Amino acid sequence: MKKKRVWTVLPVYLIFAGLMLAMSIGTYYYNRILSFIEIGVSLAVLAVVLVLTLSFRKYIRDTVTNALDISYNISEVSIDHIKLPAAVCGEYGEILFCNERFKKSFSVDDMPVNERISPYISDYDIPYALKVDSLDTEYGERKYSVYARRVAEGVLFLFIDNTYYKSIADEYLRTRKSVAMIVFDNPEDFSSDYDPEGETSRINAERLLYRWAEKNNSLLRKLSDGRFMAVFDEEVLTKQIDKKFKVLDRVRTVSVGSHPVTVSIGIGRGEKTLTESSKQAKKALDMAQGRGGDQVAVLYRGDYRFFGGVSKGIEKTSKVRTRLIADSIKTAVEKADAVLIMGHKNSDLDCIGAATGLYAVITKKFKKPCHIVTDAQRSMAKQMIDTLRKNNKDMFLSSEFALLNMKENTLCIIVDTHSPDFVESDRIYREADEVIIIDHHRKMVNFISGASVFFHEPSASSASELVTELSEYLGDDVISPLEAEALLSGIMLDTKNFVVNVGVRTFEAAAYLRKKGADTVEVRDVFSNSPENYRDKSMLVSSAELYHHCAVAVQTKLIENSRIVCAQAADDLLTIRDTYASFVISLIDAHTVNISARSFGKINVQLIMESLGGGGHQTMAAAQLKDVTLEEAKEKLYRAIDEFMK
Numbered sequence: 001m002k003k004k005r006v007w008t009v010l011p012v013y014l015i016f017a018g019l020m021l022a023m024s025i026g027t028y029y030y031n032r033i034l035s036f037i038e039i040g041v042s043l044a045v046l047a048v049v050l051v052l053t054l055s056f057r058k059y060i061r062d063t064v065t066n067a068l069d070i071s072y073n074i075s076e077v078s079i080d081h082i083k084l085p086a087a088v089c090g091e092y093g094e095i096l097f098c099n100e101r102f103k104k105s106f107s108v109d110d111m112p113v114n115e116r117i118s119p120y121i122s123d124y125d126i127p128y129a130l131k132v133d134s135l136d137t138e139y140g141e142r143k144y145s146v147y148a149r150r151v152a153e154g155v156l157f158l159f160i161d162n163t164y165y166k167s168i169a170d171e172y173l174r175t176r177k178s179v180a181m182i183v184f185d186n187p188e189d190f191s192s193d194y195d196p197e198g199e200t201s202r203i204n205a206e207r208l209l210y211r212w213a214e215k216n217n218s219l220l221r222k223l224s225d226g227r228f229m230a231v232f233d234e235e236v237l238t239k240q241i242d243k244k245f246k247v248l249d250r251v252r253t254v255s256v257g258s259h260p261v262t263v264s265i266g267i268g269r270g271e272k273t274l275t276e277s278s279k280q281a282k283k284a285l286d287m288a289q290g291r292g293g294d295q296v297a298v299l300y301r302g303d304y305r306f307f308g309g310v311s312k313g314i315e316k317t318s319k320v321r322t323r324l325i326a327d328s329i330k331t332a333v334e335k336a337d338a339v340l341i342m343g344h345k346n347s348d349l350d351c352i353g354a355a356t357g358l359y360a361v362i363t364k365k366f367k368k369p370c371h372i373v374t375d376a377q378r379s380m381a382k383q384m385i386d387t388l389r390k391n392n393k394d395m396f397l398s399s400e401f402a403l404l405n406m407k408e409n410t411l412c413i414i415v416d417t418h419s420p421d422f423v424e425s426d427r428i429y430r431e432a433d434e435v436i437i438i439d440h441h442r443k444m445v446n447f448i449s450g451a452s453v454f455f456h457e458p459s460a461s462s463a464s465e466l467v468t469e470l471s472e473y474l475g476d477d478v479i480s481p482l483e484a485e486a487l488l489s490g491i492m493l494d495t496k497n498f499v500v501n502v503g504v505r506t507f508e509a510a511a512y513l514r515k516k517g518a519d520t521v522e523v524r525d526v527f528s529n530s531p532e533n534y535r536d537k538s539m540l541v542s543s544a545e546l547y548h549h550c551a552v553a554v555q556t557k558l559i560e561n562s563r564i565v566c567a568q569a570a571d572d573l574l575t576i577r578d579t580y581a582s583f584v585i586s587l588i589d590a591h592t593v594n595i596s597a598r599s600f601g602k603i604n605v606q607l608i609m610e611s612l613g614g615g616g617h618q619t620m621a622a623a624q625l626k627d628v629t630l631e632e633a634k635e636k637l638y639r640a641i642d643e644f645m646k
Contacts, residue, residue: 020038020041020042020045023038024038024039024041024042025039079097079098079099080099080100082099082101082158083101084101084158084159084160085098085099085101085102085104085105085106085158085159085161086098086099086101086102086156086157086158086159087099087102087117087120087156087157088151088153088154088155088156088157089116089117089126089154089155089157090153090154090155091126091154091155092126093116093117093118093125093126094115094116094117095115095116095117096153096154102159105142105159105161106120106139106140117157119139120137120139120146120157120159121135121137121146121157122135122136122137122138124137126148126155129146129148129155129157130148130149130150130155133147134146134147135147135148136166141163142161142163143161143162143163143166143167144159144160144161144162144163145159145160145162146158146159146160147160173234174233174234174235175233175234175235176233176234176270177231177232177233177234177274177277178231178232178233178234178237178267178268178269178270178277178281179229179230179231179267179268179274179277179278179280179281180229180230180231180232180265180266180267180268180281181227181228181229181265181266181267181278181281181282181284181285182209182220182227182228182229182230182263182264182265183226183227183228183263183264183285183289184205184226184227184261184262184263185262185263185264185289185293185294186256186259186261186262187202187225187226198256198257201254201255201256201261202226202256204254205251205254205261205263206222208247208250208251208254209228209247209251209263212247212250213230213232216232216236216239216240217232217233217236218230218231218232218233218236219231219232229278229281231274234269234270237267237269237298241298241305241307244307244308245265245296245307245308247263248262248263248265248294248295248296248307248308251263252294262293262294263293263294264285264288264289264293264294264295264296264297265285265288265295265296265297266281266282266283266284266285266286266287266288266296266297266299267280267281267284267296267297267298267299268280268281268282268283268284268299269298269299269300270300270301280299281299283299284297284298284299284304285297286443287299287304287443287445288306290442290443290456290458291306291309291442291443291458291606292309292442292458292459292618293309293458294308294309295307295308295309296308304445306607309442309604309607309618319469319505322455322466322469322470322473323473325453325455325470326470326473326474327473328452328453329413329436329453329455329470329474330366330474332411332434332436332452332453333362333366333368333411334366335409336368336409336410336411336433336434337368337369337407337408337409337410338368338369338370338405338406338407338409338410338411339362339368339369339370339371339410339411339412339413340370340371340373340397340402340406340410340411340412340413340428340432341355341358341359341362341370341371341372341373341412341413341414341415342355342372342373342374342399342402342412342413342414342415342423342424342425342428342429343355343374343414343415343416343417343423343424343463344416344417344419344422344423344424345375345378345422345423345424346375346378346379346380346563347374347375347379347380347381347416347424348379348380348381348416348490348493348567349380349381349384349486349489349490349492349493349526350416350462350463350464350490350491350493350494351374351381351415351416351417351463351490352372352374352379352381352384352385352388352486352490353381353384353462353463353464353467353486353487353488353489353490353491354415354416354438354462354463354464354466354467354487354490355372355374355415356372356388356395356483356486356487357464357467357468357470357471357479357483357486357487358413358415358438358467358470358471359371359372359395359483360471360475360478360479360480360483361470361471361474361475361478361479364475364478365474365475365478369407371394371395371396371397371402371405372395372396372397373396373397373398373399373402373424373425373428374396374398374424375398375399375424376396376398380563380564380567383526384486384489384526387482388482388486391482399424399425399427399428402425402428403425403427403428403431406428406431406432408433409433410431410432410433411432411433411434411435411436412428412429412432412434412435412436413435413436413437413438414429414435414436414437414438414439414448414451415437415438415439415463415467416438416439416440416441416462416463417439417441418437418439418441418443418444418447418448418454418456419444419446419447419448419615420446420447420448421446422615423448429448434452435448435450435451435452436451436452436453436454436455437451437453437454437455437456438455438456438463438466438467438470439455439456439463439466440456440457440458440459440460440461440462440463440465440466440494440617441458441606441615441616441617442458442606442615442616442617442618443456443458444610444615455470458617459503460503460505460506461491461494461495461501461502461503461506462490462491462493462494462495462506463490464486464487464488464489464490464491464494464509465490465491465505465506465509467487468487468491468509468512468513469505469509472512479513479516480516480517481516481517481518481519483516484513484514484516484517484518485513485518485519485522485523485526487509487513487518488510488513488514488518488520488523489523489526489527491506491509491510491513492523492527493527494617494620496571496574496598498510499600500599500600500601500619501601501617501618501619501620529568532560533561533564533565533568536559536565537565537568537569537572540553540555540565540566540569540584541553541569541572541573544573544576544582546576546578546579547638547641548641548642548645549578549579549580549581549603550579550580550581550582550583550603550641551573551574551576551579551581551582551583552582552583552584552585552634552637552638553569553570553573553582553583553584553585554584554585554586554630554634555584555585555586555587556630557587558587558589562586562587562588563586563588563594563596566584566586566594566596567584567596569582569584569596570582570583570584570596570597570598571598573598574598574599574600580599580600580602580603581597581598581599581600581602581603581605581608582597582598582599583595583596583597583605583637584596585630585633585634585637587630588624591626591627592624592625592626593624593625593628593629593630593633594622594623594624594625595609595612595614595622595623595624595625595633595637596622597609597616597620597621597622597623598619598620599618599619599620600619601618601619603644604618604644605618605619605620605621606618606621607644608621608637608640608641608644609621609622609623609640610623611640611643611644612625612636612637612640613625
């Protein structure tokens with residue numbers, strides 16, 4: 001935009017004076033006396049204008065100079081003219097002089113020599129005070145906004161007393177409402193036939209919740225059986241966060257039969273309205289339940305904080321949801337032109353087993369073109385892949401070939417992971433027309449959104465268990481013995497041969513696969529080791545050290561089949577007495593360190609790996625660290641273990 005020109009009166013006076021002088025010269029030819037008079041008047045007017053102009057400019061210059069002198073050359077006299085509490089200090093924070101308002105505000109009778117400014121600015125240092133726009137400080141019962149600027153003598157501090165306004169803001173923040181959604185993780189146990197006192201347990205658990213709400217001056221209302229909503233102040237929420245939500249432990253003291261009662265709580269924090277907070281609370285509750293329950297998820301400005309989650313997830317004994325999910329998958333497969341199945345990078349037996357079960361159903365029952373996408377060379381289930389390829393060489397595709405063969409209406413089914421960072425190919429699921437996820441790992445904050453079907457059961461032992469249950473409804477008559485063995489090997493891997501994370505439905509799935517012809521001897525051969533792998537694993541196990549009941553081993557050199565060896569070593573380390581968890585640190589390549597974690601459930605290794613940027617399940621998890629040495633990775637792991645133990 002063109003800058004507008006602003007005129008002053010000076011040019012006008014000069015123009016008139018010039019015209020008068022010109023007219024005077026013109027009059028000379030008619031009347032010399034009159035001409036001299038006019039010239040004299042014109043020169044006089046011009047002189048007056050110039051004198052007034054120079055005087056006005058001097059006035060402006062003097063005014064600005066005085067203002068700058070006051071601003072940059074503060075003196076003990078001039079500082080008293082400032083209408084705010086003010087003080088000037090030296091470069092090291094010593095007060096040089098201050099005004100009377102400063103002394104009155106801070107009850108200072110006589111400023112001692114070299115007293116520090118820091119007590120009056122909440123111990124902030126001088127460089128920080130000069131860098132920020134203002135400081136929020138407190139002194140006694142008063143609250144101030146402090147502004148600092150550099151002057152010739154040092155640093156000038158101006159104090160604005162806004163105690164009243166800050167008190168109102170603090171009161172608003174303390175009383176801002178948060179909404180919590182609370183559900184019992186196992187409400188069906190209250191009416192279970194094997195526990196005639198289930199109603200008593202339910203009443204006791206509910207009474208604990210009402211007592212907790214009353215003690216914290218919070219509103220708690222029952223929405224339905226096993227479901228509640230609570231509203232409480234920010235001040236109450238802060239105290240609960242500091243106490244790590246001890247209400248979880250209190251509820252767990254109530255038992256139904258042999259099972260402790262647990263609750264999941266989702267909290268929407270800091271929203272402008274209760275409606276927005278309740279929506280956030282529902283999202284947080286879904287996250288808490290997706291991570292296995294018995295925990296609190298607090299959602300604040302898009303970030304989650306988790307508390308609890310120390311107990312084993314409650315197994316869902318009903319298969320009604322599985323049947324409904326199977327119907328949804330059936331509909332999606334029928335309308336697709338092609339199906340691609342893929343799992344996580346560096347696929348394992350559970351990943352390949354689950355994909356194999358789905359492949360059998362889709363190709364035999366629905367007669368749809370289908371492929372399993374995996375990098376066979378980097379897979380930890382290479383022996384199983386080679387066995388399956390002998391039976392069907394077109395079963396597996398690399399991600400590159402899969403992308404080239406994608407059709408217009410392609411369905412992508414992701415198994416054994418729900419994180420976009422871990423999938424075999426993120427391009428495939430992003431370019432697919434529809435996505436289905438089947439996973440058993442505890443829910444991560446960064447999960448794939450927008451899936452048409454999200455079959456997520458953290459209480460299940462494995463993805464292979466979930467696919468086995470689905471196959472009973474999708475295609476009970478199409479699973480061959482070889483495919484049943486692939487599914488059974490996946491279950492055996494994640495349960496460590498039916499030792500950990502095993503439920504009733506796990507054994508039901510295994511029995512179903514045995515009925516379909518799975519040979520346990522053949523499955524056992526899948527887990528057999530080469531002499532080289534066995535030797536490397538033994539050396540790794542023997543080098544382990546114990547730390548807080550955790551066995552930690554470090555693979556110091558790159559070896560062939562490093563992932564397989566480290567995973568097996570982590571399993572074997574759990575056999576050491578008084579070992580609750582095991583961690584194996586190894587190099588994947590020159591820039592990446594991998595940590596494999598295992599436990600029997602006493603220590604939640606998922607939480608430890610999650611703090612390092614990884615994830616997984618309560619008893620099996622992993623993390624990858626970029627651009628760190630093995631020793632640095634070990635130090636990070638020890639800090640994560642220490643934090644978990646707190």
